[in-house]
Amino acid sequence: MPSEGPSPGLPKTAGMLQHKRGADRRWYWLLLIPYVTMLWVPSYNSLQPSLAGIPFFYWYQFMWIALTAVVIWVVYMLSHGGRE
Amino acid sequence: MIWPAVVVFVVLFALVSVLGFLGPYWRRGNLDLLHEWALGGRQFGTVVSWFLIGGDLYTAYTFIAVPGFIFGQGPIGFYALPYTAIAYPLVFFFAPRFWTIAKNRGYITYADFARERYDSRGLSLVIAITGILATMPYIALQLVGIQVVIAAMGLGGTGALRDVPIIAAFVILAVYTYRGGLRAPALVAFVKDILIYITVITAAIVIPAKLGGYGHIFASAGVALAARPKALGLLLPQAEYPAYISLALGSALAIFMYPHNITGLMSASGARVIRRNMIALPVYSLLLAFLATFGYMAIVAGVHPATANETVPQLLLAMFPPWFAGFGFAAIAIGALVPAAIMSIASANLFTRNIYREYINPHCTDRQEATNAKLVSLIMKLGALFFVLILPTEYAINFQLFAGGWILQTLPALIIGLYTRWFHRNALLAGWAVGMALATYMPLSTYVAATKHFSSIYALHVGSSVISGFAGLYALIANLLVATILTIVLDWLRITRGADKTTPEDYREAA
Numbered sequence: 230m231p232s233e234g235p236s237p238g239l240p241k242t243a244g245m246l247q248h249k250r251g252a253d254r255r256w257y258w259l260l261l262i263p264y265v266t267m268l269w270v271p272s273y274n275s276l277q278p279s280l281a282g283i284p285f286f287y288w289y290q291f292m293w294i295a296l297t298a299v300v301i302w303v304v305y306m307l308s309h310g311g312r313e
Numbered sequence: 314m315i316w317p318a319v320v321v322f323v324v325l326f327a328l329v330s331v332l333g334f335l336g337p338y339w340r341r342g343n344l345d346l347l348h349e350w351a352l353g354g355r356q357f358g359t360v361v362s363w364f365l366i367g368g369d370l371y372t373a374y375t376f377i378a379v380p381g382f383i384f385g386q387g388p389i390g391f392y393a394l395p396y397t398a399i400a401y402p403l404v405f406f407f408a409p410r411f412w413t414i415a416k417n418r419g420y421i422t423y424a425d426f427a428r429e430r431y432d433s434r435g436l437s438l439v440i441a442i443t444g445i446l447a448t449m450p451y452i453a454l455q456l457v458g459i460q461v462v463i464a465a466m467g468l469g470g471t472g473a474l475r476d477v478p479i480i481a482a483f484v485i486l487a488v489y490t491y492r493g494g495l496r497a498p499a500l501v502a503f504v505k506d507i508l509i510y511i512t513v514i515t516a517a518i519v520i521p522a523k524l525g526g527y528g529h530i531f532a533s534a535g536v537a538l539a540a541r542p543k544a545l546g547l548l549l550p551q552a553e554y555p556a557y558i559s560l561a562l563g564s565a566l567a568i569f570m571y572p573h574n575i576t577g578l579m580s581a582s583g584a585r586v587i588r589r590n591m592i593a594l595p596v597y598s599l600l601l602a603f604l605a606t607f608g609y610m611a612i613v614a615g616v617h618p619a620t621a622n623e624t625v626p627q628l629l630l631a632m633f634p635p636w637f638a639g640f641g642f643a644a645i646a647i648g649a650l651v652p653a654a655i656m657s658i659a660s661a662n663l664f665t666r667n668i669y670r671e672y673i674n675p676h677c678t679d680r681q682e683a684t685n686a687k688l689v690s691l692i693m694k695l696g697a698l699f700f701v702l703i704l705p706t707e708y709a710i711n712f713q714l715f716a717g718g719w720i721l722q723t724l725p726a727l728i729i730g731l732y733t734r735w736f737h738r739n740a741l742l743a744g745w746a747v748g749m750a751l752a753t754y755m756p757l758s759t760y761v762a763a764t765k766h767f768s769s770i771y772a773l774h775v776g777s778s779v780i781s782g783f784a785g786l787y788a789l790i791a792n793l794l795v796a797t798i799l800t801i802v803l804d805w806l807r808i809t810r811g812a813d814k815t816t817p818e819d820y821r822e823a824a
Binding site: 261276282283287294301304 | 388391394395397398399401402403405406526527528529531532547548549554557558561562585588589591592593595596598599602606
């Protein structure tokens, strides 16, 4: 029975193993981006440009919390996406 | 006593207690095995892990302390934003590898890894002790979180009755953790997180609406901060850049060195679950970012908390009807139960695996091992309870300030050890000792007798300039320097390195 039981799992597992070997970790370098943007404090320690009255210092950091998740997601998709 | 708040609080707390007691029956396993009791059988998928790890990282004390710190100190407190964001890329990088080796070799703790990787009982022992030391005050602070909201409701009366609610909360926590192990906080985490999200999202919408919008809150807070005796602004003074950066980086490096957080990671069902969670966990950081702004809202709302810890409870009482304040208080108190349970489990694991089984009863059965861990988890919590009932709150806060620097000193052996065995085991031990000494000495030297406060910010003199930064990070740099130099020396002297019990195959993820 091809639709159930362990047999269809086997080729899939083998396929994943193959992909694993090819998991491209070069994309991991992108993970350094949030460290630069969030730790380079002088680049954002200012009131302007403000957003709806919120000083740049604050909304920039809020934004980079969200963008950190995006960066990790991109790295995940590029190096592991579709394989796990 | 504020009755509507108390009623809502007690009802929600009772609900969660029942849930905690259902722990042993959820995804049943043999709770006489340590990995079942302590790690929930390493079976939690992406969603359960998200609630569990999120509930574990963002503790009740965090929710109280961060806004309180910002209320008192202004923009420097916002280092919590970069800190909780940049922790995740690092964990995405190393944690799947640690999960894999832990699963393949049956590790329950970090110290188990150090033992096999470096063939060093000494290294394993000091890592276990550091973990336990760093965790104990953290458990105490969770109970402080419960105390703060109980006091805000005027619950608990006076005299001998004052401590009844905190003792009741403690007993509930202790019993369900003892019975259900990690399954109990995993179940409670669902409720905790939902309550916290409802509270914070509601407050982040309603309070600005009452106070004239976010723009107005920042502008007014800026005026109020500038008018203080020690004038502050909405931006960081240039002299505080190193402190902001080093606190954010140092805390991000430290957070997953804490035993309770690594316990949360190890309970995942796979490396993939951890990767996916690193994408989803920053949602909690956004929540924390909104909470941080509550510090400014409290300034603008004109609340007058007696201590920084009372900032959020006082803000909720000032801005909401009592029943909703009680809802928020329940969220905080229940939020204390999840990390407190996991912390006591994690420190019990360290004691059981790396002290009891290593030194006291090497031939213990699996059942004895699990029983010992359950008992030690009780002792850890009892210790925390005595801490908060007998000693002034300041002790727990100060102790934890030191602990943040201490836990960082285990990083070279653990994270670097995952990738290379270049460091000599004895060099790592010496580096740890130097790091611990500095992470203790530096904050001690900042003691101000008038306020009875220590600071984790140390003014380091480099030549003619002074750089004020996070003591724990300075200590880590010294730790790495010592470990590097001694590794070269010890290898040159041909001091034996011991055998690595892990093999490259152990680090390979199963497909």
